[in-house]
Amino acid sequence: DICEAIENSHFIWFARLLYRHLRGIHTFAKYGISTGKLEGINNKIKTERRKGYGYPDDEYFFLRLMELSREAS
Structure with a gap:
């Protein structure tokens, strides 16, 4: 939300990237499996x-x- 509120194209791109990979990031943080x-x-x-x-x-x-x-x- 913060990245999109700034309205900078680089921050918006990064926010979308994080959102698409959020499930994998969470799984790695929780279980440590890669x-x-x-x-x-x-x-x-x-x-x-x-x-x-x-x-x-x-x-x-x-x-x-x-x-x-x-x-x-």
Whole structure:
């Protein structure tokens, strides 16, 4: 309410951003759970997929992903 009362476009943008993410912010504050580790794993999979053009088959690709999961632990 304060941000919108100031009538500055930057504050209004920030207020809307906070409002859209309020549920996630509250959940993290209450439970301390985040998706950071999952996002990191997804990033490794995407990177490996980009590097993987030319792999002989899908089985080799999945073996590479299993090897990556061991390195992440």
